[in-house]
Amino acid sequence: MRVAIDEYDAKQGLLSLVLAIVDIIEEMLRLQALRRVDGGNLTDEEAERLGCALMDLEDALATLKADLGVTEAVQSIRESLDGAIRDLVRDLEQPALIA
Amino acid sequence: MNQTSADLTALYVYCFTEADGSGPAHAEGLDGAEVASLEAKDLRAYAHWCEPRPYASEDADVVKRWVAEHHRVVSEVWRQADAVLPATFNTIVQGGEDGDASAHLENWLEQESPRLKDQLRLLAGRSEYGIQTFWDSASYEREIADTQRRLESERESNRPSSRGLAYLHQQRLKRGLHEQITSRARDLFKTCYEPVVRCSDRVRVEEAKSASSDSPALMNVSCLATSEQFRRLSVELEALETKEGVCVRVVGPFPPYSFV
Numbered sequence: 001m002r003v004a005i006d007e008y009d010a011k012q013g014l015l016s017l018v019l020a021i022v023d024i025i026e027e028m029l030r031l032q033a034l035r036r037v038d039g040g041n042l043t044d045e046e047a048e049r050l051g052c053a054l055m056d057l058e059d060a061l062a063t064l065k066a067d068l069g070v071t072e073a074v075q076s077i078r079e080s081l082d083g084a085i086r087d088l089v090r091d092l093e094q095p096a097l098i099a
Numbered sequence: 100m101n102q103t104s105a106d107l108t109a110l111y112v113y114c115f116t117e118a119d120g121s122g123p124a125h126a127e128g129l130d131g132a133e134v135a136s137l138e139a140k141d142l143r144a145y146a147h148w149c150e151p152r153p154y155a156s157e158d159a160d161v162v163k164r165w166v167a168e169h170h171r172v173v174s175e176v177w178r179q180a181d182a183v184l185p186a187t188f189n190t191i192v193q194g195g196e197d198g199d200a201s202a203h204l205e206n207w208l209e210q211e212s213p214r215l216k217d218q219l220r221l222l223a224g225r226s227e228y229g230i231q232t233f234w235d236s237a238s239y240e241r242e243i244a245d246t247q248r249r250l251e252s253e254r255e256s257n258r259p260s261s262r263g264l265a266y267l268h269q270q271r272l273k274r275g276l277h278e279q280i281t282s283r284a285r286d287l288f289k290t291c292y293e294p295v296v297r298c299s300d301r302v303r304v305e306e307a308k309s310a311s312s313d314s315p316a317l318m319n320v321s322c323l324a325t326s327e328q329f330r331r332l333s334v335e336l337e338a339l340e341t342k343e344g345v346c347v348r349v350v351g352p353f354p355p356y357s358f359v
Contacts (some may be wrong), residue, residue: 030270042194044264051263054270083306 016073019065020081026061030054076091110137110200112190113172114354115208116180116220118143123175129168131135139205140212145176146192146204153189174214177354182223184215185354195243218359224354225323231307232291232337234284238316238344242283243276250275284317290343291318291336298332299324303357317345321357 033054037047065071111129116122120140122145123316126134130148154165169188177183195203200320208215234242250272260318299322307316336347 031274034267034271034274038271047267048261048263051265051267053263055263055266087306 012070012073015068016070016077019061019068020074020077022061023078024081026054026057026092029057051068105247106150108194108200109147109149109151110144110192110204111154112186112192113145113150113169114176114205115184115187115215115219116143116176116182116223117141120180120182123287126172126175129165134172137204137208139208142212142215143231144204144206144208146304148200149191149196151191151193151200152272153191173354181233182219182225184222185356185357189346200322210260219301219355222323222355222358225355226326226329226355227321228329228332228349228351228353229301229321229356230295230318230332231316231320231348232287232318232339233314233316233346233348234287234309234346235346236311239313243280246276247272250279284315287317287343287345291339291345291347291351292320293299294335294339295320295322296333298322298328298335300328301358314346323358325354326352 033050034041037050042050062071065074105324109131113128113134118141120143122136122143128134128147129149131240132149134145134147137144137146154162156162156165162269166188173185175182192200192204194200194208197203212332232248260268292304305319305321307319309316322332334350336349339345340347
């Protein structure tokens with residue numbers, strides 16, 4: 001079976017993949033920030049700065065995805081990665097057959 | 100099993116059964132090919148003569164039709180035999196050092212006879228059923244709204260006014276909602292899964308795919324059950340629909356494709 005790849009599609013694909021990874025990192029940062037704030041390790045001022053930085057990062061990412069026209073592609077990559085991780089966890093957690 | 104043409108040197112195999120059971124006198128296979136049976140060591144294989152290469156087409160409709168024709172043959176045999184071991188689509192046997200394709204298949208049946216017979220014994224009188232459960236959309240929306248309301252009222256007293264803290268507050272609410280909905284979905288999975296395990300011999304968990312975002316999929320399993328076990332399972336699943344706010348979709352009975 002032949003697969004036709006054009007240069008534009010390849011660039012968009014690569015961009016989507018990179019932005020999907022940045023998206024995941026952004027989510028991890030947000031989770032970590034919430035843990036630190038809830039853990040009482042930050043002053044109100046530090047928490048305020050962290051919140052503003054995260055909000056700006058989220059806005060910038062959304063704008064970038066929209067400008068490059070890859071919002072849906074990034075979402076689709078994220079869903080595929082989620083599915084792959086779910087399969088892996090399922091295989092580790094439970095046997096395929098239960099007698 | 101007689102070869103019908105010089106080009107048709109391989110055997111396309113549909114399924115295996117015990118040789119002493121009944122089976123269809125005549126069946127039409129892929130592209131109308133005549134399906135015949137071949138017996139060895141008390142086992143029977145259903146197959147047709149074909150060219151020694153896999154069935155392949157770039158036209159998805161043609162492939163779908165072949166798969167449906169394969170399934171039709173397996174189902175016809177399965178309806179008459181006590182147990183059937185379906186072969187995967189495109190299972191093709193070629194001749195070997197021991198002779199032509201039919202001699203090779205006979206030898207394989209002889210070699211694999213104890214294993215195949217054990218599997219047939221386990222499958223006897225049992226069928227495969229597919230069971231999917233979805234979160235009923237009204238019940239799901241109610242769960243979201245209730246959880247959101249509860250979380251918001253818990254946090255209302257310390258709602259921040261500054262931009263950064265307000266963002267973190269909103270993220271915390273979102274996360275809390277996600278965690279609680281996920282936890283409820285996990286509980287519902289267990290509630291739906293337990294009767295399936297109780298009322299079947301074997302269960303295989305598949306990926307649950309949501310048909311729509313307002314009615315998320317909770318469980319997608321295949322199970323192997325007798326008709327009596329399935330009758331009991333149906334009663335339990337019906338009770339779940341009324342009690343737990345889930346929709347249940349059942350397909351089957353099928354030949355036991357997922358358990359061979």
